[in-house]
Amino acid sequence: MKIKFKNLFKRPVILLFIIYSVTLIILNYYGVFSASKQSSLTNAVNQYKVELSGKIITEPVIKNNYQQFTLEAKTINNRDIQKEKVLVSAPLDYNLQYGDVISSAGKLINTPKPLFPGNFDYGLYLSRQDIYTIFYLSDVAVLNNEPNIIKKFAISAKNHISKQLDKFFNQPYSSILKAMLTGDKVSLEPETKDIFINTGLIHLLVVSGLHIGFCVVIFIFFFKLFNLPLKYVYFLTIPAVFFYVVVTGANPPAVRAAIMASSILMALILNREPLIYNAIALSALIILIINPQDLFTASFQMSFLATLGIIYLYPKINKIFSNVKNKFLKNLCSIASVTLSAQIALIPVLLFYFGKISVISLFSNIIVVPVIGFVLGLSYIFYLATFISSYLAVFISVILAAVLKIILFVMDFFSNLKYSTVDVVKPGIFEIILYYAAVILMFEFGKSKKMFLVLLALILIMVFEPLKQKEWTKTFEGKRNVTTHIKTKNENTIIFREKINDKYYFSNLQQYLISIGVKKIDHFYSNTKENIKENLPKIKVEEIILDTNNNTYN
Numbered sequence: 001m002k003i004k005f006k007n008l009f010k011r012p013v014i015l016l017f018i019i020y021s022v023t024l025i026i027l028n029y030y031g032v033f034s035a036s037k038q039s040s041l042t043n044a045v046n047q048y049k050v051e052l053s054g055k056i057i058t059e060p061v062i063k064n065n066y067q068q069f070t071l072e073a074k075t076i077n078n079r080d081i082q083k084e085k086v087l088v089s090a091p092l093d094y095n096l097q098y099g100d101v102i103s104s105a106g107k108l109i110n111t112p113k114p115l116f117p118g119n120f121d122y123g124l125y126l127s128r129q130d131i132y133t134i135f136y137l138s139d140v141a142v143l144n145n146e147p148n149i150i151k152k153f154a155i156s157a158k159n160h161i162s163k164q165l166d167k168f169f170n171q172p173y174s175s176i177l178k179a180m181l182t183g184d185k186v187s188l189e190p191e192t193k194d195i196f197i198n199t200g201l202i203h204l205l206v207v208s209g210l211h212i213g214f215c216v217v218i219f220i221f222f223f224k225l226f227n228l229p230l231k232y233v234y235f236l237t238i239p240a241v242f243f244y245v246v247v248t249g250a251n252p253p254a255v256r257a258a259i260m261a262s263s264i265l266m267a268l269i270l271n272r273e274p275l276i277y278n279a280i281a282l283s284a285l286i287i288l289i290i291n292p293q294d295l296f297t298a299s300f301q302m303s304f305l306a307t308l309g310i311i312y313l314y315p316k317i318n319k320i321f322s323n324v325k326n327k328f329l330k331n332l333c334s335i336a337s338v339t340l341s342a343q344i345a346l347i348p349v350l351l352f353y354f355g356k357i358s359v360i361s362l363f364s365n366i367i368v369v370p371v372i373g374f375v376l377g378l379s380y381i382f383y384l385a386t387f388i389s390s391y392l393a394v395f396i397s398v399i400l401a402a403v404l405k406i407i408l409f410v411m412d413f414f415s416n417l418k419y420s421t422v423d424v425v426k427p428g429i430f431e432i433i434l435y436y437a438a439v440i441l442m443f444e445f446g447k448s449k450k451m452f453l454v455l456l457a458l459i460l461i462m463v464f465e466p467l468k469q470k471e472w473t474k475t476f477e478g479k480r481n482v483t484t485h486i487k488t489k490n491e492n493t494i495i496f497r498e499k500i501n502d503k504y505y506f507s508n509l510q511q512y513l514i515s516i517g518v519k520k521i522d523h524f525y526s527n528t529k530e531n532i533k534e535n536l537p538k539i540k541v542e543e544i545i546l547d548t549n550n551n552t553y554n
Contacts, residue, residue, distance in 0.1 A: 011281070038132060055072050067094075087131050110134075115508040153246065168386075171187075179204075194415070287300070306342040357421065371403065478505070494521050510539055
């Protein structure tokens with residue numbers, strides 16, 4: 001195995017991927033992908049009125065009392081610019097749709113920055129999609145409609161699937177199936193979404209790698225019914241998978257997974273199974289050439305890490321259960337091995353991006369994921385049935401609703417378990433690199449029990465090492481408040497200025513404190529004592545000191 005692992009890096013595609021990725025990391029470090037370097041619209045930010053014209057390139061989505069879409073801007077204030085994406089928020093009064101060429105007026109602003117380190121950076125998330133500004137539209141004129149035919153078909157198919165689900169299913173089943181089949185989570189109830197998050201199953205609500213994997217299996221099974229040679233089965237599966245991706249809305253994670261699956265199938269067609277890593281590197285390279293900034297997104301990293309984890313770790317973990325003879329138990333062990341392989345690969349990334357880990361995710365995935373394969377397969381049959389017979393569609397929908405009810409019951413049970421999720425200190429990049437190095441060492445050289453225990457301890461120390469005692473004074477300025485965090489070796493002090501009781505603010509403050517390992521505030525200076533402890537449920541606040549003049553520590 002050592003020789004094979006060493007030879008892995010002699011593959012030209014893998015080397016090219018590594019060189020290209022390192023180049024992107026260096027470019028990102030030196031700010032090449034920053035708004036100042038990439039955007040030609042930032043100079044017009046915060047002007048009283050800006051005129052933008054361009055084409056709507058995404059389907060408008062209704063959010064609360066406004067609609068949101070991406071505009072590919074071509075001119076600003078009647079001046080031609082290089083095409084640039086802009087996130088637009090528009091009143092619901094305007095009837096806008098994908099492909100509309102518009103001329104509009106409104107206010108342009110920068111993408112938001114997080115209140116505290118460790119918070120979700122929505123501005124950075126948008127920049128990875130080449131969106132650097134937000135436009136609040138106040139007036140618009142539709143000049144023309146020039147949609148991309150394939151994308152228009154994808155949107156139409158997605159909307160048709162959603163209508164059929166609304167017609168035959170009640171909530172929350174219709175919204176769950178919409179998310180699973182089309183990636184549309186707009187109608188998903190917050191309580192239902194929280195259940196998926198707390199059980200580590202939120203990935204089921206995005207059409208991505210898991211769904212494409214099930215889709216590949218279904219198509220392979222279908223084409224095998226015609227007694228075709230295996231190579232032809234794989235060959236026919238590739239366009240079938242891309243057709244499925246288009247029909248379900250062609251969202252980026254699904255397209256990425258389809259490219260990855262196609263690369264692997266091509267390796268199998270060429271009878272080059274040992275080059276499976278080459279196929280993954282090739283698919284990643286194609287994706288990054290199309291959009292270089294995908295490398296820095298959680299979605300891209302998790303997709304490929306989960307795949308690599310399964311390919312590399314599954315044979316090794318499943319080998320542990322080689323002596324199991326019972327067929328049912330053997331299949332259960334195989335499912336557990338796949339789930340555990342993916343979880344081991346994803347742990348540091350989940351901690352880095354979300355600052356928490358689902359303790360029961362392994363068990364919930366083992367129980368729920370196999371059933372989801374059945375749900376997806378039956379959902380495809382249901383959708384086909386809507387074209388054949390409404391009675392047949394009703395019959396299938398009753399079965400689907402019953403299965404989903406059982407799944408939600410099981411998930412709700414898991415999510416309500418005490419300590420189902422645990423907040424942890426976010427690891428640094430160095431700790432993450434050491435983690436993966438330790439995992440590889442453990443599986444390559446950890447055959448002895450002593451080596452296994454040493455390496456396992458090393459992994460736990462690296463990932464869950466408590467925050468080292470440091471001292472600092474940090475000040476964070478928001479639009480409506482100023483917060484100072486004073487940390488000594490023995491105490492934490494928060495000084496909060498401005499008269500505001502904003503749950504969103506406190507939620508972000510709590511997230512920041514947990515991400516750096518602070519679970520207790522010794523002194524909290526504020527101009528109000530109202531609801532501070534209630535708004536920081538995971539932080540123990542020892543003393544709240546009323547500071548109405550905001551003079552503390554000035």
